[in-house]
Amino acid sequence: MSEYVLELKGITKIFPGVKALNNVQFQLKPGEVHALMGENGAGKSTFIKVITGVHKAEEGEMFLYGQKVDFKGPKDAQAAGIAAVYQHPTSYPHLTVAENIFMGHEIIKHKMIQWKAMNDEANKLLKELNADFTATAEMGTLSVAQQQMVEIAKALSTHAKIIILDEPTAALTRRESEELYRIVDKLKADGVSIIFISHRFEDMYRLASRVTVFRDSQYIGTYDVNGITNADLIKAMVGREIKDLFPKPEVKPGKEMLRVEHLSRTGFYKDVSFDVRAGEIVGLTGLVGAGRTEVVESICGITRADSGKVYLEGEEVCIKQPSEAMEKGIILLPEDRQKEGLIMSWGLGRNVTLPTISKYAKKGFNDEKTERELAKKLLEDVDTKAVDIFQPASSLSGGNQQKVVVAKALSQEMKVVIMDEPTKGVDVGAKAEIYGIMGELALKGYAIILISSEMPEILGMSDRIIVMCNGRKTGELSREEATQERILELAMEKGTTNGKGAK
């Protein structure tokens, strides 16, 4: 019997064009909670998918209880007692909780599904987890926290010995997080080994005994949680001093460009007020689901606010469509590049010029020559690593895709640029470049709103920081007063109420 329940050596996973994992290793001791940390795009999620058999590694070996294993697919990993709870629950929204838990290993007698036995068993599992819903509830009606609980119940129902939790607390309020900590403690007491992926240092200190850090697809090291300082850990994750990463120029804020007063939308956010001045970068942060994206979507006319006012350069504006927002000079660079930001199968040039084609069209017909010139100029301005303007957006890496999204905003005169999670899934090098562009935009007098969940980014780039929690603005900090602890406190301040309200 080996010292480790799970050991991986020399794992290399190559996707077309990128090495997602480069010779990484990992060891999991029996009954421990092992944190896996690293920036977005460091390779954590890919690594998890290698363990669970979703991806097959090109190189490397995996040992389970000292035995070499080779998973052909997710089913093999499941049979071997490995279960994963993903960040976005992979459930069947139309089916009941019990069915979701037992999908693939239903309780069968005489070839018939035993609903009563399954519901009883599921209710038993849910009770152990202290869930506030029953096995016959429809999955689609549950909150994210409740869905995660179902996923954990599913892992328990397969009697998994190794459970992987992929950023489980990212969307949870404080109370929900506490509940999760309790469940993890209980699992640990039952002898289950747990791999815990998280961005939050708080999670790590509370739960884990050891931590492994990945950076840029590589293994950096494994440390005892008690034996490493916060600063050393950040350095291991980021790989350089924070100062170098954020080339924030000193800009003296000019006149007020955008002011939002008492903006409310039922069920999404309530009474949000703030302003942005020319040349200023305002960070908007909070937990996932705090209502940040929803607020800016209303400013840009994607959704409608129920009440409240928006002023652009001192004048009240009423924006009903994204096209109106752009005409007036406000543009939103959405969070999801693949679904909202770019048309992945289109060439870069056409993507860049999409918002402005009518501006230089002649009598309604496209002026393709001007279009190509403009696309070339803008793509070169943001320093896109591309061969020509005809290659599809899907052929670029995440960071370069984001640059194309930024170029879309530059194709016309803008006053306010709103960037929603601009560095999500972007490697460190490209991140620095995007921050550079952001700084240049500020120098040119754009008012910038930066939405981000990443603490270093918010701290490093913002002149002012607005923190939201559960749909409300809970605080505003200047660059000087902002610290990680202070922001987290504000972000979780009102996190004691459950998102779904009274049951």
Added chain:
Amino acid sequence: MAGKSGRSINNVPEAPIKKMILSWEGILVVLFVLVNIFCAVFSEFYNLKSLLRQMPIYLAEVFLMLPMAYILVLGEIDISVGSIVCLSATMSCIVCNTGAPFIVVVLTGLVVGTLCGLVNGFILTRFEELPPMIVTLATQIIFRGIAEIVLGSGGSISATNTDGFRLLGGKVGSVPYILFLVVILSVVFAVVLGKSTFGRRVYAIGTNRLTAYYSGIHVQKIRLIIYTVMGTMAGLCSLFLVSTSYGANTTTGNGFEMDAIAMAVFGGISSTGGKGNLAGGIISAFIIVCLRVGLGQKNVHAQVILLILGVLLIAAVALPNIIGQIKRVVKK
């Protein structure tokens, strides 16, 4: 702002000639020639003159294919057009029989069609969650249902004053008016789809509706316009249909929506949205028209022609997919 690395990005397009030969449209042109050779061999009556004489009946459907291509590029579908044809043919016959001037009859056909299209467009944009398939399924039943009510128990009407329709079915030399109109409208629709900002936006919506919306495109306005134009063109189709049959009945236009979709899809316009162009659609429409004329001359039953059409349609969509799958397997 200048790029720091000074990297230069190419923006000179490839020569279009090479692309054209290997494209689906290129294949279709070859197929068009082959079909004509086949028809000429198969039927001793098949020549330009007989083609021009017999083609008007089949050409009316091309009017439907043109806007249907837009709807397919949007990634949507409209299966109510056959019923719109039926309703506007019925209404224009009724108006014609009241002795109204022919221009009023024409306007009736077009306005009824446009209104039907507007109804589709209004419901689909007001309740954008609804799948177009279901909405147009319902309106398909409704539009034909209204025609059935209007036609009464006899189920048919014939135009008593056929002068106007006869005029519509006229010719310049031996070339029928409808062919001119089909060619002109084909060029207009193809150019708008391929070269205008409107067309670019239609492709954007069909490929990624969310991105299009975030990029400031009026998605719902464009959808409304297209469904309405679909209705207008169905009205136009109905007028030319009446000009060959001098009447309408409850089965007028039955299955036309399928023919229009088949022409467009066979022309390389994907029903999942964002792919294909009208050049392909128009060539495939003429392939089908020629095939119908040629086979019809030797009294091959319409069903057999539909059989061939069905096989071609499935083959046109399935073969590229199968070839792609084989390529992937071979690569591995």
Added chain:
Amino acid sequence: MEKKSVFKKITGSREALLAVILIIMFAAITVVSPSFLTPKSLMDMLKNNAVTMVMSLGMLCVMLVGGIDISIMSTLALSGMSIGMLLKYEYITSPVLAFAIALLIGTACGLVIGLVISRADVPPIIATMGFMYIYRAMGYLVSNGGEWASAKALGTFKNFATSKLLGLNCVIWVIILCYVVFFVFMKWTRTGRKIYAVGSNANAAEVSGINVKNIKMLVYVIMGFLAGLGGALQVSIYASAMPDMQQGGEMDVIAACVIGGVSMSGGRGTVIGALLGSLILATIAKALPLVGFDALWQNTIKGILILVVVVVNVVLQRVADRNALKGREM
């Protein structure tokens, strides 16, 4: 969790709501025309709609995985016409054999469609549109270019639809049998639940080891099987076989499912819903002449009903979403 009131339960469940609507319709029609609610009239109604009712079960499966099949009535015509011609020219005489052949042809047709859709990735609407042409034309070819098989030619086969078993018409027994089998199949067997799983989230189904392609093929095979059954029933009930029978009837089947709450995008829908949907359609067809409407109005009313059902659905969903948001504390 507090107990929901009975009222809430009814308005919350699609099936209960439809059942209430059906009962109200029954009551209203009976008041206007008492002859409606007699066993004979009801049996006639079921018999005349047997084909649609049976085939909506197949359409339920197809729509559950997010597909659509508009070729079903062509499959029906092909299988029905084939046995019609076999009986007419006395290649076969046994009704049992005729049924078996119809089922076999239907299943084979469905298998081909399923293969094209699941293996060659042809969009269901395009593939079934193509096969709608192909099978209809094959039915026509089988009929020697448009011959009918009339009542006389069908021999004892047509007696199936007129004979009774335990006081009920055999056709009605077939309907009952189909619905019972499907109710059990969709609710209690693993394969049935896999159909729901694929429709609800195909990616998750793939990850949990379900062969999505095979399930997608299976639903078209089931649909084909039922279309074959529909062909045999059609020929037997109407005591004739012709190549253009039930043309356009696929829309009725789809309409029955949509009214019954089956979602076009997959994942949602039940056997009970399909039953109620097709019963409501059947009742409307039967009732219109009874309550004094001209039968000409039937299609328009049917179409408006479908439209109302789907629009009301969307509006209710929007209201529900809004209410759920209002309950959110901030």
